Amino acid sequence: MAPLSVLPAALLGVLLLALEAHAHGIATAIVAFPTGTFYSGYNPSYQWSRPPPTVVGWSTPDDLQNTFVSPSAYASPDIVCHLGATPAGAEAPVNAGDVLEIQWTPWPASHKGPVIDYLANCNGPCTSVDKTKLDFFKISEVGLVDAASDTWGATQLTNNNNSWLVKIPTDIAPGNYVLRHEIIALHAAGQPNGAQNYPFCFSLAISSSGTQNPTGIPAQKLYSASDPGILFGLFSNTRAAYKIPGPLLYTGALSVVQSKGAVIKATASGIASLVFTPVSTTLAKVPKRTDVPVK
Numbered sequence: 001m002a003p004l005s006v007l008p009a010a011l012l013g014v015l016l017l018a019l020e021a022h023a024h025g026i027a028t029a030i031v032a033f034p035t036g037t038f039y040s041g042y043n044p045s046y047q048w049s050r051p052p053p054t055v056v057g058w059s060t061p062d063d064l065q066n067t068f069v070s071p072s073a074y075a076s077p078d079i080v081c082h083l084g085a086t087p088a089g090a091e092a093p094v095n096a097g098d099v100l101e102i103q104w105t106p107w108p109a110s111h112k113g114p115v116i117d118y119l120a121n122c123n124g125p126c127t128s129v130d131k132t133k134l135d136f137f138k139i140s141e142v143g144l145v146d147a148a149s150d151t152w153g154a155t156q157l158t159n160n161n162n163s164w165l166v167k168i169p170t171d172i173a174p175g176n177y178v179l180r181h182e183i184i185a186l187h188a189a190g191q192p193n194g195a196q197n198y199p200f201c202f203s204l205a206i207s208s209s210g211t212q213n214p215t216g217i218p219a220q221k222l223y224s225a226s227d228p229g230i231l232f233g234l235f236s237n238t239r240a241a242y243k244i245p246g247p248l249l250y251t252g253a254l255s256v257v258q259s260k261g262a263v264i265k266a267t268a269s270g271i272a273s274l275v276f277t278p279v280s281t282t283l284a285k286v287p288k289r290t291d292v293p294v295k
């Protein structure tokens, strides 16, 4: 095969897009603040552990390639908490008003797009909940942050040590909830079925003095393939016109600045009986991927 440097520019572009078609990233853990307690999420490699660790992240054993959910699957159960997801075996005890840091494996800067968070009340233990019956309400949405510097929610996540901060509303009723956290990568979204959704779920046991039970909708109804924030030419549409997809933000949603003073060193597992290496520590040793920028 000819060296890349002698290929026509158009063909090179196609090749770069093909290279970018492979997938990226999993959300590996949450840290609850102000206590700084670490809770491991799920890693597909856990399916070979005997026994697999009990974690607060929903199991996605089919996600071995760190892949995504496409718009063609928006009506399928896979959009709820990723490919074939099953409920987490534990719930992280947190308080309304806590800030949760969601940790990711390295997220490529080329994969720009919104970062969106939802909650759904399990109305009982989340460990046995039917995910298709969960009604999600949106508690955070960050799309295009700054058009001049092309900064998106996902850009902030990458720049913030591959992590995201979300604040639990203070007015919601106590209970067991599923946190559905999602990046939607738009680098191929100018073509039909080109957006890439990376949803990950964590189960939470939320203590609260609030009383609100916000209205939600099933995840299978959050998006449609033709939504302007889903079918969006990242390299052709006007940035300023970007409309974050999904339902309206819950009126009790609380914003939080996406910045940390330093890399957070949380090591203790929040689940007392668990003894295993936190996923974030393991993944931190993986060399950072150098992505081919898509122009």
Ligand SMILES: [Cu+2]
Pocket (backbone or CB within 6 Å): 020, 021, 022, 023, 024, 111
């Ligand atoms: Cu990718």
